[in-house]
Amino acid sequence: MDIRYDFGETHPLLGRRMPDLDLLTVHGTLRLFTLLHEARPVLLNLGEPGAFNGVSRPDRVQLIDADYNAIGSCPRLARSMLLAPC
Numbered sequence: 640m641d642i643r644y645d646f647g648e649t650h651p652l653l654g655r656r657m658p659d660l661d662l663l664t665v666h667g668t669l670r671l672f673t674l675l676h677e678a679r680p681v682l683l684n685l686g687e688p689g690a691f692n693g694v695s696r697p698d699r700v701q702l703i704d705a706d707y708n709a710i711g712s713c714p715r716l717a718r719s720m721l722l723a724p725c
Contacts, residue, residue: 657722662705674701675724686718 659672665688674681681701684691688704700721 657720660707662703662707664703664705671722674703675722677701678724680724681722683720683722684718685720691719 657671659670661668662671662683671683674683679699679701681703682691682694684702684704685706690704691702694700694702
């Protein structure tokens with residue numbers, strides 16, 4: 640499935656489906672799509688761990704501190720992303 644919304648010349652992944660990356664967390668490695676199984680938005684922090692610890696409503700948004708290896712066709716991502724399950 641290929642989804643693409645045109646946002647002009649921006650980051651290569653903006654407006655596209657997020658790839659299912661292997662994320663490195665303090666709890667080990669997990670696949671990004673497993674975080675969407677709860678049908679709740681995910682605030683993915685790929686920057687300094689703990690940078691979003693003050694975010695409110697943890698009952699509605701999952702906060703995940705992680706890193707990943709930018710290999711293959713996936714470019715380096717932003718320091719944080721808000722992902723919403725569809």
